[in-house]
Amino acid sequence: MCSISRTKALIVPRFLTPKQIVPATLRWYSDESKATKTPLYNLHNKYGGKVVDFAGFLLPVQYSDLSLSESHLFTRKSASIFDVSHMLQTNVRGKDCLSWFETLCPVDLKGMKNGSSSLTVFLNEKGGIIDDLIVTKVNDENLYVVSNAGRLAVDKQHMKETSELFRKKGKDVHVQFFNTSERALIALQGPKAASVLQNVTDIPINDLMFMTSTLGKVAGVVCRVTRCGYTGEDGVEISIPAERAEEVTEALLQFDDVKLAGLGARDSLRLEAGLCLYGNDIDESVSPVEANLTWLIAKRRRAEDNFPGSSIILRQIKEGVTKRRVGIRMETGPPARKGAVLKDSKTSETVGAITSGCPAPSLGGNVAMGYVSETLKKSGTELLVNIRGKDVPCVVAKMPFVPAKYYVKK
Amino acid sequence: MVVCSVFRVTSRLARSQLSAQCCSRALYSTEHKPRFYTKKHEWVSVNDNIGTVGISTYAQEALGEVVFVQLPEVGKEVAAGDECGALESVKAAGEVYSPVSGTITDKNSEVESKPALINKSCYEEGWLFRVKLSSPEELKQLMDQATYDKYLEEH
Numbered sequence: 001m002c003s004i005s006r007t008k009a010l011i012v013p014r015f016l017t018p019k020q021i022v023p024a025t026l027r028w029y030s031d032e033s034k035a036t037k038t039p040l041y042n043l044h045n046k047y048g049g050k051v052v053d054f055a056g057f058l059l060p061v062q063y064s065d066l067s068l069s070e071s072h073l074f075t076r077k078s079a080s081i082f083d084v085s086h087m088l089q090t091n092v093r094g095k096d097c098l099s100w101f102e103t104l105c106p107v108d109l110k111g112m113k114n115g116s117s118s119l120t121v122f123l124n125e126k127g128g129i130i131d132d133l134i135v136t137k138v139n140d141e142n143l144y145v146v147s148n149a150g151r152l153a154v155d156k157q158h159m160k161e162t163s164e165l166f167r168k169k170g171k172d173v174h175v176q177f178f179n180t181s182e183r184a185l186i187a188l189q190g191p192k193a194a195s196v197l198q199n200v201t202d203i204p205i206n207d208l209m210f211m212t213s214t215l216g217k218v219a220g221v222v223c224r225v226t227r228c229g230y231t232g233e234d235g236v237e238i239s240i241p242a243e244r245a246e247e248v249t250e251a252l253l254q255f256d257d258v259k260l261a262g263l264g265a266r267d268s269l270r271l272e273a274g275l276c277l278y279g280n281d282i283d284e285s286v287s288p289v290e291a292n293l294t295w296l297i298a299k300r301r302r303a304e305d306n307f308p309g310s311s312i313i314l315r316q317i318k319e320g321v322t323k324r325r326v327g328i329r330m331e332t333g334p335p336a337r338k339g340a341v342l343k344d345s346k347t348s349e350t351v352g353a354i355t356s357g358c359p360a361p362s363l364g365g366n367v368a369m370g371y372v373s374e375t376l377k378k379s380g381t382e383l384l385v386n387i388r389g390k391d392v393p394c395v396v397a398k399m400p401f402v403p404a405k406y407y408v409k410k
Numbered sequence: 411m412v413v414c415s416v417f418r419v420t421s422r423l424a425r426s427q428l429s430a431q432c433c434s435r436a437l438y439s440t441e442h443k444p445r446f447y448t449k450k451h452e453w454v455s456v457n458d459n460i461g462t463v464g465i466s467t468y469a470q471e472a473l474g475e476v477v478f479v480q481l482p483e484v485g486k487e488v489a490a491g492d493e494c495g496a497l498e499s500v501k502a503a504g505e506v507y508s509p510v511s512g513t514i515t516d517k518n519s520e521v522e523s524k525p526a527l528i529n530k531s532c533y534e535e536g537w538l539f540r541v542k543l544s545s546p547e548e549l550k551q552l553m554d555q556a557t558y559d560k561y562l563e564e565h
Contacts, residue, residue: 068474334496
């Protein structure tokens, strides 16, 4: 399983007046003036992207050729390209980079092979999740990290401060953040992603297993290709030098099996895949145990008991927690959105809340995630969710809602 | 309607589609009774004191593909501005407010089973409900087509 929550939560109720709906290329109001263009901004406009300010980046919600659910379903049956250049890409070098990174995360980097990647989390001293991220161990002296745009400032500060402290102890670690003028990141996702990519790369794609990473040429450009994603499908993320991002993307778009997809489809795809969105489903107030991500606490790290918040987290693993992240399924009715209150179906007592939810294009009906009392976490448990004042039946369900199609050895 | 959106919409492209549709739709309004609009982008068109209510092209564009519709029950009394329904798309939820006061006489069960009709035909097949007006003078508070078009342009 795995992957990462890659985008900042922006589910904020807004009174939608025309003033807030601004043609992307014509003018931006004050709060949007600082928004950053990704290296693919012109390409989005060329292909009819409905561009919005998302976590300070100008990104498409969808494109004019497909509705959100069409784009979602196209990804599940063919392949889509998502511009995820807003995500923070970080390069870490130095003899002590593994030990430094292990002071921030519960990951077992030392036990990982070169060229392999892992989902992990930056933890605070209380065991709360500062951000989730994917770290690639390029080799013992080089890491490549991709973390959330919505946590860009926090992550940079965290890595900068802790690496400085580490250096003061005489250790060798250097952190280099890429901004969008330097590197782009695209995700190519879907059952046809690998075969399409093979047409334009010298990387033997059949050898690149899920959660492994390599350098190679894509459309003649040296890129970092990592077999991972945020849709539950097979696919890759391709880190490209910014000035070549358009040509690489265009080369992939030559194939009829590939279309562009935006943030809208990305959100419904990741929800069906049961993947967390930072700021919605996880944040500093919850631990990986509560977030049902206990598997992120590596065995060796549990034994060593030396990651941030490890005493709290290890106690939680042993003694349990009071709330847990679960999947919520509704086969009919209105979708439950963030903030909707969950109630016990017998007593109508409040037992939790939805953290994200939407209609499920692949399944029909709706899917959601939320936190419920530990006693109610079992799948099949019937609950009520309050939507616009009405209690609607829903049921705790196993995640992923849609089976994952990752490229793993069988 | 008020859209609680994950994303703020819309690009130049959507905007240009919008004006094109407005022009073609305007032809219909000569065949039917004129539509009056709220600032929240509902429309009402009155025939024999029965108002048919829907949402505007602008609203359906902002909402995106509608996948779930909740409509008021027939017989319900509503006041102008009352929340009386909701529309859900993949990315957003929008409440529907009645543009006028009165009693609900009918709802469009076709859109309940085929919500996408609202995107396909928001002024015809995608109407939402009908209301028997208790205060027809309220229509004067609403915008006519020209005023609404101007309202969209200016805001």
